[in-house]
Amino acid sequence: MIELSKARYVFLISLLFLTTSLVIAPKIANAHEGHDHGAEQTETTQSGQTMIARAKRAEDFEVTLKHPALEPDKELLVRLMITRYETNEPVSKAKVVLAIDGNNSPIEIVVMETSTPGLYELKLPPMPQGDYKIKARLEVSGNLATANFGTIQVKPMETEQPVNGSLWARTALIAIGALFLIAIITVLIFAAVKYVRRERHIEEETVTI
DSSP, X not given: OHHHHHHHHHHHHHHHHHHHHHHHHHHHHTTTTTOOTTOEEEEEOTTSOEEEEEEEEETTEEEEEEEEOOOTTOOEEEEEEEEETTTOOBOOXXXXXXXXXXXXXXXXXXEEEOSSTTEEEEEEOOOOSEXXXXXXXXXXXXXXXXXXXEEEEEOOOOSSOOOXXXXXHHHHHHHHHHHHHHXXXXXXXXXXXXHHHHHHHHHHHHHHO
């Protein structure tokens, strides 16, 4: 009876471990996905439009540049989100200028604050195809900072968007790990159940004798 109790204990622990793993694994995979300092992210709006977000640190602030794919000779709406780097607190009443340097003479655009705290927007003028260096200069309560977004391409829309290799590889790795974990737990459960049945059979034979 003692050995039988141990088998049941192993069975229950295996089930608990499997349940915990299935609950925690997706959360680990998605940790900090919504706020990845310095990363370039893409998302799709309800209208099906692909948006690109680029986050850069500027002294004590983080500036996120959010825009659709930059196509040649099109006026586009661009948004900037300014937050405190350490706390993610929205920064209001900042003076922001977006500087663009590319094929033509450098241009500077004053960014307007919206009614949403920390959110600013501007209309990007039509630009010919090419590479452009973009940076945002901001002044907050007398403090000056610059967020350099590097070189951004203005090019015709591609018919098929390239697959994000790193995201695919991470997803595949998580899937393989999950399958491996499930396989191990299945083996443990099967062994525990088999052991329980064998002990019951031995106990029944002993009682019969």
